[in-house]
């Protein structure tokens with residue numbers, strides 16, 4: 001066990017944990033966030049995606065000891081009902097989710113992509129999101145929402 | 155705002171019902187006829203028992219006039235609660251926003267079957283409609299007494315009853331009953347689950363008077379999800395809970411012989427929990443449970459590997475003794491008709507085991523405290539889970555609460571029911587609240603599977619190419635090796651590993667279509683499981699149980715016959731159909747897709763070839779036709795299912811917005827199951843254990859377009875949309891691939907390797 005100081009959504013948290021413990025468990029159990037989610041623990045699905053210094057990472061395989069001073073932002077840190085991120089707005093507008101368990105992967109990955117890439121083509125959006133899973137099959141909705149957010153951010 | 159509420163919101167309901175309640179009468183429910191003489195007894199301050207024959211079990215009006223609807227089914231993310239809110243608001247004549255739907259919680263609703271067979275609106279909505287209509291009738295009667303006017307001179311607008319002749323003579327629902335409960339007996343048919351029906355004396359509205367039903371209304375549960383305001387079942391926390399992981403045998407059928415507890419001694423708080431062959435680890439911290447799960451050393455019994463090699467699967471099915479055979483709809487004499495045939499067309503199709511492979515492995519939290527069992531579950535049938543836990547723990551169902559909290563996806567009898575039972579056993583054995591989440595490997599490897607099958611189709615043609623006989627036979631594993639709900643221990647892994655007496659359950663199905671062949675036989679046969687206790691290949695309901703497999707075969711075969719006689723696939727189907735609804739969907743899909751009448755395949759050169767295919771089927775009153783357009787990369791064998799045109803007739807459309815999302819989800823999952831999904835196994839166990847070994851459709855492979863044509867039939871009951879449109883997808887794709895390449899794919903999935911092999 002060791003003690004770690006984590007900067008999550010702009011707040012500092014102290015966490016006692018095994019250095020090998022993935023960040024996901026700290027976020028869910030020690031800090032008590034509702035999202036991200038455990039989907040595979042294998043970096044294959046995206047359900048656990050958070051931003052580390054603005055880059056999407058899979059928190060299910062990222063040891064808590066590797067975070068250091070980097071800033072962690074989760075879906076709830078991305079925007080709020082009062083100040084939503086365009087992707088959150090677009091998700092609501094396009095009524096994207098079915099179960100909604102997958103949304104961290106799509107929104108956090110797309111948020112970083114749209115920040116860096118203005119007016120992407122549909123093909124570029126698809127490539128940026130390749131490999132993320134949505135078992136309910138909301139693919140069409142996800143693409144509509146990301147395009148809508150791209151327009152909002154464009 | 156109409157929203158579906160989670161159990162946490164019970165407090166809100168308590169406030170609604172409690173504040174300022176005037177006790178008019180307290181006591182046992184009384185019959186409606188008695189009530190007619192004692193109008194004030196329509197309402198009472200104390201809640202009548204939660205039983206199917208009580209109006210208060212479905213509808214309540216708060217002191218502010220807000221309406222609560224208590225629904226014994228749940229929404230799997232298709233916006234069903236919106237439609238239920240629409241139906242209730244419509245019948246009660248209140249604004250849509252005044253209704254809150256509470257779902258799938260045994261503390262607030264009776265057992266309406268949970269999510270099951272796309273019946274959310276069909277049977278669930280039917281009950282909520284008659285309950286709301288009865289509530290309106292009763293409220294009108296109460297207003298008549300209060301206003302001293304005959305009920306037939308009253309009308310309702312926005313929850314206010316007023317005289318037709320004088321709108322100032324009025325009484326609001328809130329004034330009439332707000333904060334008290336209905337005490338009105340309904341005429342219950344004594345059934346629970348999907349079949350539950352308990353109407354009152356009121357006649358529901360005429361469809362032509364609908365103002366709210368039929369409107370596109372958006373869901374309000376998306377915002378709480380994107381802003382992380384609502385917990386999933388994986389987020390439920392109970393004070394003092396421990397985290398658990400189940401230990402499954404590496405060879406299916408092996409049992410633990412000895413356990414080396416020393417192997418997890420250095421993991422803080424980790425310990426083994428065992429009861430016979432039921433084996434798990436628990437720890438105070440989740441990560442420690444995860445570590446203990448991988449570190450625990452177990453010596454397993456020397457079980458004989460139960461499975462054949464994957465390659466031998468279909469041969470096994472072909473040769474296996476038949477356990478049950480059902481000839482569902484014989485017409486004429488098929489055997490005799492085949493003897494007269496000028497030509498016989500035959501084909502055989504194969505469909506693999508498929509996994510629910512939910513987005514996350516199942517999770518459940520169970521607490522046993524002061525004689526009450528509380529289970530938070532993602533199961534789509536929490537009322538049945540309550541009954542199952544009562545049996546597993548040997549307590550009364552009345553002492554168990556089954557609370558549905560949205561889980562990581564649900565498409566039938568997935569791993570959620572198993573997880574709830576495992577967690578309950580662990581809570582009992584540890585004496586602590588337990589949060590159990592399965593591993594990814596268990597989520598894909600150990601969930602109940604959609605069964606594998608083969609399908610033989612034959613058609614007899616006379617000299618003029620008329621189909622004189624049709625014979626269709628499915629043979630496969632039962633779709634209910636474990637039953638569709640978790641109400642019995644023997645249908646769960648906990649029951650299997652704890653020695654529950656097992657039952658044999660057989661069911662499969664036949665094509666749902668109305669082709670009028672003079673002689674026709676559609677039949678099925680089931681075979682025994684490879685391993686009857688604790689099998690990772692046990693069969694169960696997976697979205698549209700056995701529908702995709704059967705109609706892949708039957709609708710591919712219709713194209714094969716059309717091809718054999720040189721007919722256009724649309725024209726051929728219509729030739730043998732009479733039902734106007736069947737013909738309407740086929741024509742609508744073809745027309746919208748710009749279907750060109752010709753025979754398949756079309757001649758093309760080059761590496762990428764394109765094709766179109768049609769398929770149609772019915773499901774419990776809903777009819778659906780799909781035109782698929784595909785591109786096939788001949789070199790790589792990769793199929794892009796580029797465009798779908800779906801014509802859909804589910805009777806009365808309650809919410810067009812919800813319908814489109816529901817259909818799109820069906821199509822995407824259907825493409826995924828057709829192109830990619832196959833549970834792999836070796837002779838020891840299932841080897842599809844993650845997303846690499848069980849691939850699904852990627853976003854880069856999503857179609858360009860899914861076009862929907864809705865055929866609204868207000869004169870017909872709403873018959874459900876949750877599954878019908880997944881059914882014809884595989885055949886539509888197979889028929890399009892044939893049109894593109896001239897090659898007939900008869901085995902799912904159409905993975906690139908297999909397509910390349912077929913084209914070679």
Ligand code: FES
Nearest residue numbers: 039040045046060
């Ligand atoms: S849970 Fe991290 S990628 Fe699947």
Ligand code: FES
Nearest residue numbers: 098100102135136
């Ligand atoms: S909405 Fe269920 S997995 Fe994406």
